[in-house]
Amino acid sequence: xxxxxWRMLIGNRGKYLGIVxxxxxxxxxxxxxxxxxxGLMNMTAAQIRDVRGADLWVxxxxxxxxxxIKPLSDNDMMRVRGVPGVEWAVPxxxxxxxxxxxxGNFQQVILLGLDDATLVGAPQEMLxxxxxxxxxxxxxxxxxxxxxxLWPKEPFQPGKxxxxxxxxxxxxxICKASKTFQTFPIVYTKFTRATQYAPSERKVLSFVLxxxxxxxxxxxxxxxxxQQTGLSALTRQQFIRKTIMYYFTRTGxxxxxxxxxxxxxxxxxxxxxxxxxxxxxxxxxxxxxxxxMGTSNxxxxxxxxxxxxxxxxxxxxxxxxxxxxxxxxARFNSKLAFLMPWWILAITGAAVLLIVLLTSLLSVxxxxxxxxxxxxKG
Amino acid sequence: xxxETKIDGxxxxxxVLTAPPNIAVRCRGVTxxxxxxxxxVMALRGVDLDVxxxxxxxxxGPSGCGKTTLLSVIxxxxxxxxxxxxxxxxxxxxxxxxxxVRFRGRNIGFVFQQFNLLPALDATENVAVPLLxxxxxxxxxxxxxxxxxxxxxxxxxxxALPSELSGGQQQRVAIxxxxxxxxxxxxxxxxxxxxxxxxxxxxxxxLHDSAVQPDRAVIVVTxxxxxxxxxHRIASMEDGHIIxxxxxxxxxxxxxxxx
Numbered sequence: 001x002x003x004x005x006w007r008m009l010i011g012n013r014g015k016y017l018g019i020v021x022x023x024x025x026x027x028x029x030x031x032x033x034x035x036x037x038x039g040l041m042n043m044t045a046a047q048i049r050d051v052r053g054a055d056l057w058v059x060x061x062x063x064x065x066x067x068x069i070k071p072l073s074d075n076d077m078m079r080v081r082g083v084p085g086v087e088w089a090v091p092x093x094x095x096x097x098x099x100x101x102x103x104g105n106f107q108q109v110i111l112l113g114l115d116d117a118t119l120v121g122a123p124q125e126m127l128x129x130x131x132x133x134x135x136x137x138x139x140x141x142x143x144x145x146x147x148x149x150l151w152p153k154e155p156f157q158p159g160k161x162x163x164x165x166x167x168x169x170x171x172x173x174i175c176k177a178s179k180t181f182q183t184f185p186i187v188y189t190k191f192t193r194a195t196q197y198a199p200s201e202r203k204v205l206s207f208v209l210x211x212x213x214x215x216x217x218x219x220x221x222x223x224x225x226x227q228q229t230g231l232s233a234l235t236r237q238q239f240i241r242k243t244i245m246y247y248f249t250r251t252g253x254x255x256x257x258x259x260x261x262x263x264x265x266x267x268x269x270x271x272x273x274x275x276x277x278x279x280x281x282x283x284x285x286x287x288x289x290x291x292x293m294g295t296s297n298x299x300x301x302x303x304x305x306x307x308x309x310x311x312x313x314x315x316x317x318x319x320x321x322x323x324x325x326x327x328x329x330a331r332f333n334s335k336l337a338f339l340m341p342w343w344i345l346a347i348t349g350a351a352v353l354l355i356v357l358l359t360s361l362l363s364v365x366x367x368x369x370x371x372x373x374x375x376x377k378g
Numbered sequence: 379x380x381x382e383t384k385i386d387g388x389x390x391x392x393x394v395l396t397a398p399p400n401i402a403v404r405c406r407g408v409t410x411x412x413x414x415x416x417x418x419v420m421a422l423r424g425v426d427l428d429v430x431x432x433x434x435x436x437x438x439g440p441s442g443c444g445k446t447t448l449l450s451v452i453x454x455x456x457x458x459x460x461x462x463x464x465x466x467x468x469x470x471x472x473x474x475x476x477x478x479v480r481f482r483g484r485n486i487g488f489v490f491q492q493f494n495l496l497p498a499l500d501a502t503e504n505v506a507v508p509l510l511x512x513x514x515x516x517x518x519x520x521x522x523x524x525x526x527x528x529x530x531x532x533x534x535x536x537x538a539l540p541s542e543l544s545g546g547q548q549q550r551v552a553i554x555x556x557x558x559x560x561x562x563x564x565x566x567x568x569x570x571x572x573x574x575x576x577x578x579x580x581x582x583x584x585l586h587d588s589a590v591q592p593d594r595a596v597i598v599v600t601x602x603x604x605x606x607x608x609x610h611r612i613a614s615m616e617d618g619h620i621i622x623x624x625x626x627x628x629x630x631x632x633x634x635x636x637x
Contacts, residue, residue, distance in 0.1 A: 004496065
């Protein structure tokens, strides 16, 4: 009977394609929009993710997310170093600087200052030049996307210069960095140099990056730092979550994407539901004939559910396939944010399942109430 | 007079009535009402009828006299309001609905006025449907269907879709579908009314030659007097009653035309 159900379904090409199209559209929109949303959310925490080597981020207790800078004093860093269980702690500067380009234009950049001695927080992959070039006077390293944004179609040459806070900076290397939410170029330099590029303030230490001693529980160490210094200490994952949750709860981004996802769901359900229902109504006589010939109601329901499941599965495949193709395209376009973890596939699958259930519900009701005697009517 | 008996083959318990062994269908005092109160319509008003094995019985009468309703009751797809209906020794009224459905699937073949072939399946696949419903494996069912399709002279159109067949050919496929699982009762609802005279005659010849067997009864609802000659007996209905049951030989064309 499964075979008959399948043949009935594909036998009506127009309706079949209509139903699959509706479900594909819904799955595509849900997966793609959720993927963009999650990509954007992840971009908000990209710089936390890019900092490797340190276990903990120590910050002012009122910091809400990674770009919410509330500077610490040098003393704070010393106090963190003094907490039992801390192997080392180094300064990390993060701020926005205004770069004055050679042509006189200004460009906002994200300025990151790495510990002078250890360069903790340095980019993981250099595309041109090396980290040690930061020892050169006024040396800066810029991320690849940022460089292409400022000097499009111009191959990198060491020595490109611009000013920040009336101080000269010279590009000595290009690195790879994760896409950021603000999309500004990222400029890496040493901590002391970064403080000179930044506007003058009494306190300039954005974060303290700390390493736990081997065997030390990170959660316990966070609690100890908080207890002894009054500062907030978070693991990398905790800080990423905190940053994402800030954007999630305090901005309209989830709402906007949520509306699009909901629209996709509703439109997909409407198209698929209506077409599937019409398909069922068109086949009522056939279902009636099957009933008359000895097909039980549970088997008829099974046939309808199977038809719905088939279009659901195909629509889901096409939809998430389309979303994945968009993701591949996004990888080659640095301005697009897209991430599709397993749970987006699961949520999309659940949404498609719901569409299929809603869609088949009306049809099931219709075939259940059709009297087999319908076949005796001319 | 009723006895609880297990019938060989189908796995259900039925109440067996006491019809003689050569009677495939026995109706006694069968009524069927539709609606209630002021809108109540009595489609059957106490029908008594015996349908014998090895015969083709024609149910004839004017439109609205209850022929199709009686056929639906006999085929177990409609419950009578009152009365007893014994089909192939089984009292359908005493069976759970699921068993009635299975009983239908195994013991009754259907030929419909509008053919009711599945448009997405080719001729062979359509013929195989009752076997698939019965749970036979697809390959075996298709092989068996091809044999029966040859029997009705359509082996050269085995892979044609219903839309590619003429009305007569479609009805032949429907007859093959009714025969393929070798049911003991075949019910036909106006099998010739959607066909021209020549095709109608061919269909009745086919039914007469292929469907009628010593261990099988065929009931044909028709108002087409030209096909009366193919039946063994003719049950005439009027206003929800059987008014006469005659040997078909008694029905001369002129008399039949009165219907």
